Amino acid sequence: MTTEAPQSIPTPRVEAPREVEAQVFVAPQWKLVWWKFRKHKMAMVSGVILILIYLVALFADFLAPFDPGLTNSTYLYVPPQSIHADFGEGKPGVYVYGVTSTVDPVALRREFTIDPSQVIPLKFWGRGWEYKLLGIFKTNLHLFGPADPAQPAYLLGADRLGRDLLSRMIMGTRISMSIGLVGVFFSLVLGIFLGGISGYYGGSWDQLIQRLIDFLRSIPSIPLWMGLAAAMPLQWPAQRVYFAITVILSLIGWTSLARVVRGRFLSLREEDFVTAARLDGASQPRIIFRHMLPAFTSHIIASITLAIPGMILSETSLSFLGLGLREPVVSWGVLLQDAQDIRSIATAPWLLIPAIAVVVSVLALNFLGDGLRDAADPYTR
Amino acid sequence: MADSSPNILLSVENLKMHFPIRKGFGRKIVGHVRAVDDVSFSVCCGETLGLVGESGCGKTTIGRCILRAYDPTQGAIHYQNGRGQSVDLAQLQGKDLISYRRELRMIFQDPYSSLNPRMTVMDIVAEPLRIHRIAEGREIEDRVAETLRKVGLRPEYMRRYPHAFSGGQRQRIGIARALVLDPRLVVCDEPVSALDVSVQAQILNLLQDLQSEFNLTYLFISHDLSVVEYLANQVAVMYVGLLVEVASTDELFQSPKHPYTEALLSAVPKTVPRRNPQRIILKGDVADPANPPSGCYFHPRCPYAIDRCQTEAPALREIGPGRKVACHLAEQLKLHGVETS
Amino acid sequence: MNTSPLLEISGLKTHFFLDEGTVKAVEGADLMVQHGTTVGIVGESGCGKSVTAYSILQLVESPGKIVAGKILWQRPEATGGDLLDLAALKPNSREIHAIRGGEIAMIFQEPLTSLSPIHTIGDQIVEAIRLHRPVSQEEARRQAVQMLQRVGIPRPEERLDNYPFQLSGGMRQRAMIAMALSCHPSLLIADEPTTALDVTTQAQILELMSELQNDFGMSILLITHNLGVVAEMCDQVVVMYLGQVVEQADTVTLFNDPKHPYTQALMRSIPKIGQRRRGRLDPIKGMVPDPYNRPHGCCFHPRCDKFVPGLCDQQEPPLRKLKSGGMVRCVLYGE
Ligand SMILES: Nc1ncnc2c1ncn2[C@@H]1O[C@H](COP(=O)(O)OP(=O)(O)OP(=O)(O)O)[C@@H](O)[C@H]1O
Ligand SMILES: Nc1ncnc2c1ncn2[C@@H]1O[C@H](COP(=O)(O)OP(=O)(O)OP(=O)(O)O)[C@@H](O)[C@H]1O
C-alpha cells in the first residue's frame, strides 16, 4: 500500500535549494550558536579583547620589560615616561627620555622631572631579567625593554619601591584573570553536581539543596569573605593563599550556577524528546549525557562567562582590602592596594591604572557573556 | 473481565493514576489529582481504539501509563506479547520492561518538542536501534533509510537536523522513530492536532497505510471527533478521568448512549452552512480532577440529570455487545447522534 | 440602514523586513465587511490572517509595515460618520487610539497574552471603559459587572476581583469578550477566539458571540482555520493562501460550490464528522512554501491539481469578480 507513498512525499522546502539554506539544515548546534553570536558586534569585539588579555596573561613575563619584584631605591614614584620615536639616520629609533631627580626643599620630597636631554633607547627582542617561558624554557628574551637594562624606562611609572608598574600589571593579569577561571571551575563542578541532583531527582534532595542555596545567599558576602580570609594563617605560602581564596569565592559562586542548571533540568525533564528517549529504553546516564546535557552546554558556558567578572571583582576588592592576596604575589587587587591613601594618589595618580585593566576585562567578559546568552538557544521558534 | 480471546492485544483493567498535589515547606501531600480513575478497556489486534475527551480528562495519562512512562497507582495492563504470553505491564520493572519498549511505541503531539533539535534525523531514528542493540554500523543506516522511506521522507535528508523540516515532516520523523523497532502497539497522542489542516490528511493517510501494511494496533488519542470517526474501529469517551462510554465507532456516532457523548457530538462545528438548530450547549466548566463532584461526575452539567445522579456514581456497565455506558439513564434516554451525510 | 460597507480593505500588503529577507505576510488582501454581518477569514497557519487583522488596527510589529493598500473604515455617527483610511494613519496617532477598543475591538486566541496577569479582570475592564468614555469609576464598575453578567460569568461581582489565571480557559475568553464589547464597538475582530478551547467550550463561546451580535448589532470579523466554525458563524467567507485572498463568497455558495482549486482541495482534505470511514482522505499534495520564496505566478500552482502549465506559473492571476457575487483569484475563471 505504501509503495504509492511518493504521491504523498512532500516537496521539501529544500526543493529550490539555496546553498545557504542547505548549509543551515545540516548545521549542528555549535554552528548555529556561532552564526547567531557573530551578529552580536559588542560581544565579538569583547571576545577579541579577552583573547588579547589572556595572551598577555600567558606570555606575561615575556612582555614585561622588568622583573616585577625588582626594587630600585633611586627611582621611587617615577612618573610615566612617554614613548617617542625617531627613525632617522643615526637616531635612536624608539626611545624614552630619562629622568632627573630634584628634592623639593619645602616638602623634602624627591621629585622627578622628565629630562629631554637624556635619551634612553628601547630595544625590541632585547635581553633582560631571566624567566621561564610558559614555565619551561629558561630565557631572558623580552619583547622590548631599555637597550641597557640598567637604565630606567617606566612607561606607566614606578611605585613606592621603584618597581615598574607596567611590568607588574602585566604579571598581575595572570593571577587576576586566572583566579576568575579557577574559581568558576570550582563553582561549576559544585553547581552542576548539586544543581543536577536538584533538578533531575527533585523531591527532598531538591528541597535540601534549595534551602542550602537560600542560606548561602542570605549571608552577606563581604563579611563572610572577610571572616574566612582572616582565618587564613599569615604564614601560609602565596600559592596556598591563592588556592584558599578561589575556594572561598567559589563557595558563594556555585549557587547561581546551580540554579541555572536546576532550571534547565526541570524544564528539560518535561520536554517530549526526553520522554521519547525514556520510552526508547535509554538508560539514565544516556538520557542525561546524550539527550539533556547538550541542550544546555551553551547556557552553562554563557553563565560561566557571566560569573567570571564577579570573581575578578571579588578578588580585586578582597586584595584591595588587604584580606586577599598579599605581596609578593602580584595581582591587580594587590597593585591597587598601593593606591589606597590620598597621599599616594596625589603624588602618583598612575597607581590607579590597574583599575582600568579591571574595568576593561570585566566589561568585556560581561558583553561576551551577554552575547553568548542570547545565542545560547538557537532553536527558539 | 480478563478475557483471553486470542484477538485481544491489550486489556487495561481498573487502571488508576493519581498524581499527588504537594504544598508547603515539607512538600506535604495535600490531595490527589485523579487524572485516571478506574478505567478498563481492551484493544483488539490490528484495530484502532479512539480515545476522546476534553482537555485534562486524562487521555495522555492513560497512554503514558500503558507505555509505563508513569507508574500506575493501581490496576493491571495485560498485554499479549509476540510469543503469545500475557504479561501485566503494570508489574514490570527495570530490565523486563525494556524489552517491551520495543513492542509498544508512542507518537507525540508536538512535532517540535518531541524531536531533539541537537540530533540529526539519522540519530533520532537510530536511537532505539542503538539502545536495543538491534543493528550496527551500516545496517543501522539502512534500517533508518528504509523506515524514512516508509513514512514518505527522503533518506538523503537524514543528515539534517529537525529544524530543516516543516511540522508535517517532523511528525513523519516522529512516526519513523516509533516504527523503526517494528512495534505491535502504537499509542498516537494527538498526532495531527498541531498540524495544518492540509497536512493532517497526509499524516492520517500515512497512519492508515502503515497500519494495514504492518498490522499495527493503535490507541489513537484525540479531541477531534471527526478524526477519530475517520480512523477508529472502537471509541472510548472520557470525562474527568473516567470512561463514560465505549462503543464501536458507527454505533457511537449514530446513537450515543451517554449524555456527554451526545453533547460532545453536537458541539462539533459541522461543515454545513448554518444547519445546527438544536445544538446542546453544556452549562459550566469541566470538573476539576483534583476535586470532582459527587455522584456522576457529569451531573452538574447534564441536561438529563435526576436526583440519583447527584449521589450515586454510575458504573461502566455493558448494555449490549461491545457497548458500555456509565449512566443511570442509559436505557431510557433517546439521544441524538450525528446525521450521516 | 447604511448601504456602504463598514470596512473595506483593498490591495492590502503588509511586509516584514527581516535580516533573512522580506516576508510578504500579506500580499494582496481584499475584503469587505457589511454592517451587522459576520465575515470569516480562513486559511492555514502562516497565511497572514492575523497580520491582516493587526494591519486594520495598525498593530503590526516593528520590522513589519503596511506597504500598500487601503483600509476604509466607516466611522459611526457618534464620531462623525466619515470615511477614514486606517492604512494611512500613524500607528500611534490619536485617531487610531480612539478607534482601537472604541470602534473596533479585538479578541485574541490566547487570552493570557492580552489580559494583563497582574491586574484584576475588573480593573482591566474598567480601564478599557474609561479610556473611551467619560464615566466615573463607579459607573464604569457597574457597567463592567453588567458586561460580565451578559457574557455568562456567574457571580460577576466576585469575579471582578479575580486575576486572569484564576479563571478557566472558557471563563477567560468570556472575560476577554466582555472587555472587548464594553465600549460597544461596531466591529469585533476575533482572532481564533476558540482555537485553544475544547469543543464544548467552543460551542458555548460561539453561541455567546452570535447572541451578543444580535444584541449589539455589531459586525464580526472572525479569523479561524476551522471550516466548521466558519460554516456555523459566518455570512461571508474569505479564503487566504500565502498572504493573498484567493476566494471570497457567501458561506452557502462557498461550501456548496467552491471555485478556487485551493478551496476545493481544502474542503476535500478535511475529515468531516458524520461521513463515516470512506477509504483514504484526499490530501492537498506538498506543503505550504516558506514565506521567503513564494512561487512565481499563482502562488498555489505547485500544489494545484488544475495547474495549467505556461499560464499559472507565469503571471499572478488577479482577484476577479464572479457572476455569483463572489471573487476568485484563478486563471480558470477568466472573462
Ligand atoms: N505529571 C503530572 N503531575 C501532576 N498532574 C498531572 C501530571 N500529568 C497530568 N496531570 C493532570 O492530570 C490531568 C489529566 O492530564 P492529561 O495530560 O492526561 O490530560 P489530556 O486528556 O491528555 O488533556 P489534553 O487534551 O490537554 O492533552 C490534568 O488535570 C493534569 O493537570
Ligand atoms: N513579527 C513578525 N516578524 C516576522 N514575521 C512575521 C511576524 N509576524 C508574522 N510574521 C510572518 O507573517 C506570516 C503571516 O503570519 P500570521 O500570523 O498572519 O499567520 P496566521 O494566518 O495568523 O497563522 P496562524 O493560523 O498560525 O495564526 C507568517 O509567515 C509569519 O511568519
Ligand code: SF4
Ligand atoms: S491559477 Fe492555476 S494554479 Fe492557481 S489555483 Fe488556479 S488553476 Fe491552480
Ligand SMILES: [Mg+2]
Ligand atoms: Mg494530552
Ligand SMILES: [Mg+2]
Ligand atoms: Mg494567527
